[in-house]
Amino acid sequence: MATRFSLRGPAWLTDRAAFGAAYRAAIRAPLDSLATTIKGQAVSAYSGTRFAAGFTYRTAVSPYTELRLFQRDPLFPYVEYPTRPHLIVPRAGGWLRWVAGGSAHFARTVHHPGTKGRNVIDPILAAAAPRFAAIVTAAVQEAATRG
Numbered sequence: 381m382a383t384r385f386s387l388r389g390p391a392w393l394t395d396r397a398a399f400g401a402a403y404r405a406a407i408r409a410p411l412d413s414l415a416t417t418i419k420g421q422a423v424s425a426y427s428g429t430r431f432a433a434g435f436t437y438r439t440a441v442s443p444y445t446e447l448r449l450f451q452r453d454p455l456f457p458y459v460e461y462p463t464r465p466h467l468i469v470p471r472a473g474g475w476l477r478w479v480a481g482g483s484a485h486f487a488r489t490v491h492h493p494g495t496k497g498r499n500v501i502d503p504i505l506a507a508a509a510p511r512f513a514a515i516v517t518a519a520v521q522e523a524a525t526r527g
Contacts, residue, residue, distance in 0.1 A: 402526045404441050407519035411439050414515060415447050418508050422449060425500040431456055445516055449501065462497035 415437040426432045436450045451460075468490040470476050475486045 399523055400442070402523035403519055406522040406526075407441060407445065407515060410515045410519070411441075411445070411447060411512075414508060414511055415439055415449075418447070418449055418504060421504045422451075422501060425498070425504070429459075431459065447512065449505070451501075458495065460498055460501055462499075463492075463495045465494040466492050468492050 419435050419437050422435045423432050426435075431451060431453055434451050434453050434456070436452075438448045438450065440446050440448075468476065470488070475488060476490055477484060477486050479485070
């Protein structure tokens, strides 16, 4: 006579829809809290600039859990990230014009020295990554124990 031993997995393994619903319920509030914190840090880093008011975020849980921070101003990448030295030329083939020291200046081309870039958003997201991983792990555990 043979003796059999068997183990059964939790119920959520057979009912993926119920697990997904439990996961979404468990992760929504902590993920929104983290997103609000990240957005606040970005706004604080750019306070006093035209970019401070333009930060938004979006969270998604399906098919992947993600948190995205957006800044829609087209000039933002040139302030946040470094640029190489480059040549500025007029669009219509005419002259470049700017005012400095109360007088107008004209040139056909200008050599821009490049910018250093602020580089503040990447460290904010890197610092938030462990908390994001902990939130996802906790939500999976909570959804698994509900089943």
